[in-house]
Amino acid sequence: MEPMRRVARGSAINLLGAGTSAVANFGLTLLIARNLDRPTAGVFFSVTSLFLLATSLGQLGTDTGLVYFMSRCRASGNVTLIQRYLHIAVRPVAVVAVAMGFASFVFAPWVAQHTNPRHIDLGTAYLQVLAIVVPVVAVEQVLLSATRGLGTMRANALVEQVGRSLLQVALVGAILALGWPGSLALAWSIPYVPAAVLAWLWWRRLYAPFRSESQQSQEGARGVAKSFWAFSVPRALTSIIQVAMQRLDIVLVGALAGAGYAAIYAAVTRFIVAGQLGGNAISQAAQPRLAEALSKGDGSVTSHIYQTSTAWLILVAWPIYLMFLVFAEPLTLLFGHPYGSGSKVLVLLSIAMLVATGTGMVDQLLAMAGHTSWNLANAAGSLVVMLSLDIWLIPRHNVMGAAIGWGAAIMVRNVSALILVGVSLHLHPVGRATTWAAATAVFSFLAIPAVVQGILGLTWHAILFGGATGSILYLLILWRLRHVLQLEGLSLRNG
Numbered sequence: 001m002e003p004m005r006r007v008a009r010g011s012a013i014n015l016l017g018a019g020t021s022a023v024a025n026f027g028l029t030l031l032i033a034r035n036l037d038r039p040t041a042g043v044f045f046s047v048t049s050l051f052l053l054a055t056s057l058g059q060l061g062t063d064t065g066l067v068y069f070m071s072r073c074r075a076s077g078n079v080t081l082i083q084r085y086l087h088i089a090v091r092p093v094a095v096v097a098v099a100m101g102f103a104s105f106v107f108a109p110w111v112a113q114h115t116n117p118r119h120i121d122l123g124t125a126y127l128q129v130l131a132i133v134v135p136v137v138a139v140e141q142v143l144l145s146a147t148r149g150l151g152t153m154r155a156n157a158l159v160e161q162v163g164r165s166l167l168q169v170a171l172v173g174a175i176l177a178l179g180w181p182g183s184l185a186l187a188w189s190i191p192y193v194p195a196a197v198l199a200w201l202w203w204r205r206l207y208a209p210f211r212s213e214s215q216q217s218q219e220g221a222r223g224v225a226k227s228f229w230a231f232s233v234p235r236a237l238t239s240i241i242q243v244a245m246q247r248l249d250i251v252l253v254g255a256l257a258g259a260g261y262a263a264i265y266a267a268v269t270r271f272i273v274a275g276q277l278g279g280n281a282i283s284q285a286a287q288p289r290l291a292e293a294l295s296k297g298d299g300s301v302t303s304h305i306y307q308t309s310t311a312w313l314i315l316v317a318w319p320i321y322l323m324f325l326v327f328a329e330p331l332t333l334l335f336g337h338p339y340g341s342g343s344k345v346l347v348l349l350s351i352a353m354l355v356a357t358g359t360g361m362v363d364q365l366l367a368m369a370g371h372t373s374w375n376l377a378n379a380a381g382s383l384v385v386m387l388s389l390d391i392w393l394i395p396r397h398n399v400m401g402a403a404i405g406w407g408a409a410i411m412v413r414n415v416s417a418l419i420l421v422g423v424s425l426h427l428h429p430v431g432r433a434t435t436w437a438a439a440t441a442v443f444s445f446l447a448i449p450a451v452v453q454g455i456l457g458l459t460w461h462a463i464l465f466g467g468a469t470g471s472i473l474y475l476l477i478l479w480r481l482r483h484v485l486q487l488e489g490l491s492l493r494n495g
Helices: 002-035 038-059 062-076 079-106 108-115 120-131 134-149 154-178 181-189 192-213 224-257 259-295 299-335 337-358 362-368 372-425 432-456 460-480
Strands: none
Touching: 002 038, 002 154, 002 259, 002 299, 038 079, 038 108, 038 120, 038 134, 038 181, 038 224, 038 259, 062 079, 062 134, 062 224, 062 259, 062 362, 079 108, 079 120, 079 134, 079 192, 079 224, 108 120, 108 224, 120 181, 134 154, 134 192, 154 181, 154 192, 224 259, 224 362, 224 372, 259 299, 259 337, 259 362, 259 372, 299 337, 299 432, 299 460, 337 372, 362 372, 432 460
């Protein structure tokens, strides 16, 4: 089926980018955890979490809005509005992002006092450096979203996930090697500048074939802005909540339990983010195809994309989370002895992510169906669950309290969205492909490593042997099931 072949090509290039980004982000966390004391590392992780919240707010939901509307323009042949949508998105984003950056710079001492009360000067310095880059990141993300709306995943994968991530690791590594921890935020933020320039150049190249057709009159564009923001504003709030669910608990751990615990929690949860990146790669590739299918009212194609993409999500993410269940303790010790106390956090969040991945891309499906207000309500309810549990449990149980809060929010959000998808769109993620994908992953990366761990113990020999054995069996089974799982279309060409 052609839509799945297009999703597969986009997923392949995204997976390449996501894999590079995951390794780079993990290496970055390892560098910081190994070379800085825990309080300093905790302040840095807390500040960068606030930065990502600010940049998410600055995008105003235009990332999903541009993919949604530009995909529909291409599906209907109405390419005259493509440039109009970009202008509608980028101008308010630039204004809001500049205001956000200015406010972040001015109020940095106040924010540092409330989030890192024992390290106000360092927190202020980091916050003010990152505040300068907020507008750059917001515009970069808008431009990359526009390239995805035009059907290519290459720009996002190569510019953001590969180029920016690797440059970030290189610069942070150099700063740490020179013994300049005060310049850490500067080294971490600089790569966003060339990434933004490259995103703009890539957009110009992609848009060039449509330029002559996009000289529409103002009459033809009436109502465009209204419909765009009616879709995007709820999505903006949803995106902020989504980032808050991933990052705000790091800030809360620092504020309620101390920067040292924040460092442990931030480092351990990087494992979870590594698994999410693969899922995001597939979701980003599937979003434009879902928007096209839903705009045409093609329920069979939509269901096929949903079930097959869920199988691919399981194939990519479950091996990672299942291995975390078996080998959580030695893996967390990679960051140093104090970080080993976060092994139970890794186990709990891995279970939550197994459930979340098994539901498929329910959030994106609701968004591409135009139900962004439902997404917002669902995300807001999940955030309330997380914050309530965090505030109650972090003072008593530090990192484990935060893990319970985030894990519960993940479960609530995904199960609620699954119910909404079933009721409103009459879709579900379970099919032949998802069943085989789940069974193959559990056999290869839970059963086999558990047997190896029982024989060799919790050692690196067990991790390497169990992982290698499971991977070989996994690849052999996937090759045998390649037609069932529709893996033939995975190619880096035309992604």
